[in-house]
Amino acid sequence: MAMDTYMPMVRLGEPMRAGGIAQVIESKHPKYKPGDIINGLCGWQEYPVFEPNRADGVPPTKLPAHLDPALTLALSVTGLTAYFGLLDIGKPKPGETVLVSGAAGATGSIAGQIAKLKGCRVVGIAGGPDKCAWLTNTARFDAAIDYKNENVEARIGELCPKGIDVYFDNVGGEILDAALLHIAMHARVVLCGSISQYNVGDQSERYGIKNYNALTVNRGTAQGFIILDHLDRAVEGLLCLHKWVQDGKVVQEIDVQHGFENIPATLGRLFTGANLGKQILKVSDAPLPLRTSGIEKAVLAVLSAYYSRRA
Numbered sequence: 001m002a003m004d005t006y007m008p009m010v011r012l013g014e015p016m017r018a019g020g021i022a023q024v025i026e027s028k029h030p031k032y033k034p035g036d037i038i039n040g041l042c043g044w045q046e047y048p049v050f051e052p053n054r055a056d057g058v059p060p061t062k063l064p065a066h067l068d069p070a071l072t073l074a075l076s077v078t079g080l081t082a083y084f085g086l087l088d089i090g091k092p093k094p095g096e097t098v099l100v101s102g103a104a105g106a107t108g109s110i111a112g113q114i115a116k117l118k119g120c121r122v123v124g125i126a127g128g129p130d131k132c133a134w135l136t137n138t139a140r141f142d143a144a145i146d147y148k149n150e151n152v153e154a155r156i157g158e159l160c161p162k163g164i165d166v167y168f169d170n171v172g173g174e175i176l177d178a179a180l181l182h183i184a185m186h187a188r189v190v191l192c193g194s195i196s197q198y199n200v201g202d203q204s205e206r207y208g209i210k211n212y213n214a215l216t217v218n219r220g221t222a223q224g225f226i227i228l229d230h231l232d233r234a235v236e237g238l239l240c241l242h243k244w245v246q247d248g249k250v251v252q253e254i255d256v257q258h259g260f261e262n263i264p265a266t267l268g269r270l271f272t273g274a275n276l277g278k279q280i281l282k283v284s285d286a287p288l289p290l291r292t293s294g295i296e297k298a299v300l301a302v303l304s305a306y307y308s309r310r311a
């Protein structure tokens, strides 16, 4: 909120920034009509106003009305982050070992399942026995480490005896450091996020990286990435993910909270780990009737099949 990071800081008086799915009620722009469903930076407000022609604005994307809005919201940012972060930055190959932290969350759960589809051995790290059981029983991970109750470094050593080829990191801090001690030769470390450090206000108290020398010794790479740089291929990623979920190849857990007044508390759930899978909040049902088009549906089905076979 208070720093210019990969998006401009939230200015005084502006609503808190948040992605959302909404229905157009009124429009002065020829591309958007009342009844259309859009995905965009809706913010913490009941009636966002978009100015799609503004140079500094991210224009909302129109969505086919037949897609489930909760699933689309789940897949659109965190699903795409997992898709491009794992496939383009992690570049997993069949037979490799992939370790994922924040593995029972929105991004991590999808990254791990895509790695399984690519023929990798996948180990997830999550907080608590229930989330670990979900990872192995439902999300089909090969093994899980409960970082709240187990020695993470020792368990990575046991579960990844040939070393980690791809580490998809959502949490940073001590877990990142523990993973670095076990990377294989030419490992790729995908720096997706560091949620363990976001609430450490004083920069000098952040954990940092102590074991980075492991990258040198093992000729590894660590690459940060931001999903905004991949949005030109968002349609491809979204259709592919939708198809995998539809075909039962990927499980997308969605944790829905309700009520505008519960938005701040819902955000807090990400930091206590109360969420399983994608955390979303429903403000209201679509106020206007949904218009679905059979042709649009058919075209999207063909494209989804094509992208999911190619990925």
Ligand SMILES: NC(=O)c1ccc[n+]([C@@H]2O[C@H](COP(=O)([O-])OP(=O)(O)OC[C@H]3O[C@@H](n4cnc5c(N)ncnc54)[C@H](OP(=O)(O)O)[C@@H]3O)[C@@H](O)[C@H]2O)c1
Binding pocket: 077, 078, 081, 102, 103, 104, 105, 106, 107, 108, 125, 126, 127, 128, 131, 170, 171, 191, 192, 193, 194, 195, 196, 197, 225, 226, 227, 228, 269, 270, 271, 272, 273, 274, 275, 276, 277, 278, 279
């Ligand atoms: N690079 C990008 O473009 C991009 C885009 C979207 C998200 N991200 C990043 O991806 C990560 C996951 O985001 P998400 O939206 O998918 O959230 P999420 O994983 O659904 O929820 C966050 C999870 O983080 C875990 N967590 C919280 N505090 C932790 C701690 N101190 N140590 C270890 N784990 C902790 C909790 O799970 P447990 O119960 O397992 O602790 C919680 O469920 C975040 O770091 C986020 O910033 C990056």
